[in-house]
Amino acid sequence: MRPRIFATSFQSVRCVRQLRRSFSVSAATPGEESVKQLGVIGAGQMGLGIAFVAAQVSKVPVVLVDSSEASIHKGLGFLDKLLQKDVAKGKYSQAEANEVKSRIEPTTKFDSIFAADFIIEAVPEITALKCEIFGKLATGAKSDTILSTNTSSISITKIAAAAKGAEGRVVCTHFMNPVPVQKGVEIISGLQTTGETLNRAVEFVKTMGKIPSVSADSPGFIANRLLIPYINEAIICLETGVGAKEDIDNMMKNGCAMPMGPLALADFIGLDTCLAIMNVLHTETGDSKYRPSGLLQKMVTAGWLGVKSKKGFYNY
Numbered sequence: 001m002r003p004r005i006f007a008t009s010f011q012s013v014r015c016v017r018q019l020r021r022s023f024s025v026s027a028a029t030p031g032e033e034s035v036k037q038l039g040v041i042g043a044g045q046m047g048l049g050i051a052f053v054a055a056q057v058s059k060v061p062v063v064l065v066d067s068s069e070a071s072i073h074k075g076l077g078f079l080d081k082l083l084q085k086d087v088a089k090g091k092y093s094q095a096e097a098n099e100v101k102s103r104i105e106p107t108t109k110f111d112s113i114f115a116a117d118f119i120i121e122a123v124p125e126i127t128a129l130k131c132e133i134f135g136k137l138a139t140g141a142k143s144d145t146i147l148s149t150n151t152s153s154i155s156i157t158k159i160a161a162a163a164k165g166a167e168g169r170v171v172c173t174h175f176m177n178p179v180p181v182q183k184g185v186e187i188i189s190g191l192q193t194t195g196e197t198l199n200r201a202v203e204f205v206k207t208m209g210k211i212p213s214v215s216a217d218s219p220g221f222i223a224n225r226l227l228i229p230y231i232n233e234a235i236i237c238l239e240t241g242v243g244a245k246e247d248i249d250n251m252m253k254n255g256c257a258m259p260m261g262p263l264a265l266a267d268f269i270g271l272d273t274c275l276a277i278m279n280v281l282h283t284e285t286g287d288s289k290y291r292p293s294g295l296l297q298k299m300v301t302a303g304w305l306g307v308k309s310k311k312g313f314y315n316y
């Protein structure tokens with residue numbers, strides 16, 4: 001039976017429609033969802049993790065495109081570390097690790113992505129950049145390829161609108177960080193996304209050993225609507241002297257059973273990503289409760305982005 005959902009505004013009505021569509025999609029027929037080649041755009045922390053898990057668990061060949069040679073080099077170094085860690089733990093043999101690595105083909109040639117039948121974009125959280133990429137994918141990718149974004153907060157409807165002629169095949173597969181560890185993946189439809197696209201996305205992330213949660217196309221979706229304001233509030237506590245960084249992190253770890261303190265978590269996610277998501281929540285809802293902390297804005301301006309720049313709330 002369909003769940004009863006009450007709507008109180010136009011936006012809620014749209015969300016409800018999308019959720020109902022999500023609840024009513026039929027299960028994909030076996031084989032229908034099989035992905036023969038995955039394309040991943042962006043070899044940063046998320047893209048690299050997605051490529052790794054797809055090569056290791058789904059066992060599919062992956063084309064990994066990045067515009068920067070340096071990022072690919074750094075990503076491959078990280079991949080070697082992940083594989084060696086698993087070999088040392090006895091999860092698989094060196095030969096199997098080599099096999100996983102051989103399934104990933106890194107390149108700076110964007111056009112190499114067009115042969116894939118499922119593409120996941122994981123470039124920085126910049127609307128114009130993502131829209132530009134989806135415009136290219138709409139014209140270059142095969143006519144039945146699923147075009148997925150890993151955006152943390154940008155409207156899927158907006159990204160799909162940039163994929164002219166391929167809007168129905170655009171969806172969001174929002175993997176969590178670190179991808180090899182976190183099981184949950186949010187799957188989000190834009191207004192234009194078809195039920196078949198949603199289905200294929202759900203089925204593909206399951207082949208990666210992930211547990212999908214369907215969410216409406218609403219600012220921050222489920223995960224970041226809850227997580228990023230929590231991090232932002234922790235930064236406000238720091239800047240207004242409610243507590244020192246160690247006290248804030250220790251309290252949440254030891255008093256509230258969080259695996260990491262919110263400031264260490266912000267460093268890990270990337271302060272630029274945290275700010276981008278707060279800005280989306282603030283501008284899209286118009287609600288002042290989502291105003292980004294002044295300290296967060298200043299740290300991003302200073303280039304203190306957390307682990308990736310070796311300096312954030314802590315030094316790395």
Ligand SMILES: NC(=O)c1ccc[n+]([C@@H]2O[C@H](COP(=O)([O-])OP(=O)(O)OC[C@H]3O[C@@H](n4cnc5c(N)ncnc54)[C@H](O)[C@@H]3O)[C@@H](O)[C@H]2O)c1
Pocket residue numbers: 041042043044045046047065066067068071072122123124125126129150151152153174175176177268269270273
């Ligand atoms: N960091 C997190 O915790 C997290 C969690 C969930 C989702 N996300 C989302 O995933 C996406 C990627 O985040 P990230 O943390 O991996 O970022 P990142 O900065 O670590 O990596 C982005 C990569 O994209 C590459 N890139 C930039 N422009 C490109 C282009 N035009 N073509 C190809 N490659 C390009 C960069 O060189 C870089 O390697 C963002 O949308 C982010 O919001 C991040």
